Amino acid sequence: MDEEYDVIVLGTGLTECILSGLLSVEGKKVLHMDRNDYYGGDSASLNLTQLYRKFRPDQAPPAELGRDRDYAVDLIPKFIIASGELTKILVHTDVTRYLDFKQIAGSFVYRDGRISKVPSTEMEAVKSPLMGLFEKRRAKKFFEFLQGWRDEDPATHQGINLDKDSMKTVYEKFGLEPGTQDFIGHAMALYLDDDYITKPARETYSRVVLYTSSMARYGKSPYIYPLYGLGELPQSFARLSAIYGGTYMLDKAIDEIITDSDGNFVGVRSGSETVKAKQVIGDPSYFGAGKESEGGKIRVVEDGKVVRAICILKHPIPGTDDSDSVQIIIPQNQVNRRNDIYIAMVSSTHNVCAKDVYVAIVSTIVETDKPELEIAPGLQLLGPIYDKFVSVSPLYTPVSSGERDNIFITRSYDATSHFETVVEEVQDVWQRVTGEELKLKKREEASADK
Numbered sequence: 001m002d003e004e005y006d007v008i009v010l011g012t013g014l015t016e017c018i019l020s021g022l023l024s025v026e027g028k029k030v031l032h033m034d035r036n037d038y039y040g041g042d043s044a045s046l047n048l049t050q051l052y053r054k055f056r057p058d059q060a061p062p063a064e065l066g067r068d069r070d071y072a073v074d075l076i077p078k079f080i081i082a083s084g085e086l087t088k089i090l091v092h093t094d095v096t097r098y099l100d101f102k103q104i105a106g107s108f109v110y111r112d113g114r115i116s117k118v119p120s121t122e123m124e125a126v127k128s129p130l131m132g133l134f135e136k137r138r139a140k141k142f143f144e145f146l147q148g149w150r151d152e153d154p155a156t157h158q159g160i161n162l163d164k165d166s167m168k169t170v171y172e173k174f175g176l177e178p179g180t181q182d183f184i185g186h187a188m189a190l191y192l193d194d195d196y197i198t199k200p201a202r203e204t205y206s207r208v209v210l211y212t213s214s215m216a217r218y219g220k221s222p223y224i225y226p227l228y229g230l231g232e233l234p235q236s237f238a239r240l241s242a243i244y245g246g247t248y249m250l251d252k253a254i255d256e257i258i259t260d261s262d263g264n265f266v267g268v269r270s271g272s273e274t275v276k277a278k279q280v281i282g283d284p285s286y287f288g289a290g291k292e293s294e295g296g297k298i299r300v301v302e303d304g305k306v307v308r309a310i311c312i313l314k315h316p317i318p319g320t321d322d323s324d325s326v327q328i329i330i331p332q333n334q335v336n337r338r339n340d341i342y343i344a345m346v347s348s349t350h351n352v353c354a355k356d357v358y359v360a361i362v363s364t365i366v367e368t369d370k371p372e373l374e375i376a377p378g379l380q381l382l383g384p385i386y387d388k389f390v391s392v393s394p395l396y397t398p399v400s401s402g403e404r405d406n407i408f409i410t411r412s413y414d415a416t417s418h419f420e421t422v423v424e425e426v427q428d429v430w431q432r433v434t435g436e437e438l439k440l441k442k443r444e445e446a447s448a449d450k
C-alpha cells in the first residue's frame, strides 16, 4: 500500500459510495476501504439470518418466515423520489444500468386519527377525504395556483411574489387550515419541521412541484425503490467507482487516522501498513463516534438520536387499499411532536422478503427518554405485528468542515424516509472537498474527457 491517493474514502455507506463514484468519474485516484467484509455499512440490506443475528443473536429465524435468500431487509428505510436529485445522479452516472426499480404503490398521510392518500393535483384534492367540502375548494384553488405558475407571466402570480412572500402568506391567501398545511408541508414538501412557513415560498413551491411531477411519472406515488433492497445502491456506485479506477479494500481494519503536527491529514494506518492521500472522507464511525475522543481530538459529536422499528407483518397495512408498498407520514403537529414519524413498507414485490410477508419500518427523531413510546402512533397503524426489531442510533455530526485539515466527515442518516437529505449531504461534502459546486456530467462525457 505505498501508492499515494488523491482521496481515501472510509466506509461504504450510500453517501460515501456516491462520493467515491463521482470523484472517480472526475478522474481522482480513490481508495475506498471498509472495516466490514460486505458493502453498505449502515445502508446494507440484511438477509433473515443476518437480521436475527444482529438484533437477537440467541434466536434462529422462524422457519415460517421462509427462505433466507428471499430477504433483503434495509436497516435504514428510504425511498427515491422519481424526479428527485438521487434519480438525477443515478441517470447522469448511468448507474441505473446496474439496478431495476419498481414504484412504491402508495403515499399516505395521517390526519385527525386516520390515514388517507396524499392528494397531488387539484382533481385529487376535490376527492380527498382529508378535507371537508369548503376546504377542498380552497385546496383546489391552491393546487391550481401552483400548477399554473409561470415565472414569466405575472397574470399567473395572483399577487404573490414567491421570492419575497412567506409560505404563511400563501397559505393565508388561500385560507388553508393548519391540518391541510401539515400535509402540504410535511407529506408533499417533505419538510422536517415548520421553519419553512416563515421563509420565502419559492422553496416550498419547488418541492411541491417536485412531488406532483414525480407522482405524474408513475401514477401511484412519487417514489421508486430498487429491487433486492437499498443495499444495491451503494454497491452500484462502488461498481461505477471501480470502472473509473477506484480501488476497493473490504474487511480492512482502520487503526489510525494519521495527521501531521498541525493536525492536517496525512494518511490511514491499517495494522502495520500506512497509506497516504491528500484528503479523507468517511462516515462518523471511523472518526471516534461514540468515543470521548480519538488521539485526544474530538471530531464528531452526537446531535440527537433516531429510533427505528423494523416490523415484520403478515398482511398489508390496514387502510392502504392492500398496497404492496407505501410511505406514510405522520406530521409532527398531528401527534403533538416536534418531529414527524415516518413509515416505509415494502414486500415481496420488491424482492426483499418472502411472499405474503411485509416489512414496515417506523422511525422518528427521539425527543424523550422513552423512544419506543414515541413511535407508538406509527406502530398502531400497522395492525398485528409478527416480529419487531427496535434500535436507537445516535446521529453524529462533524465538528469541523474539513477544509482546514482535509478530514471530511459525513453525517449519520436521519429519520426521513426518502433520499433528498442524503443527496444534500453529498452536495455539501462535494463542495467542501473540491471547493466547487457539484455539477453532474454525463458518464459518456466524463469518459470522453479521459
Ligand SMILES: *[C@@H]1O[C@H](CO)[C@@H](O)[C@H](O)[C@H]1NC(C)=O
Binding pocket: 047, 048, 049, 050, 068, 069
Ligand atoms: C445470509 O447471511 C449469512 C451471514 O452473512 C450468510 O452466511 C448466508 O449465506 C446468507 N444467506 C443467503 C441465502 O444468502
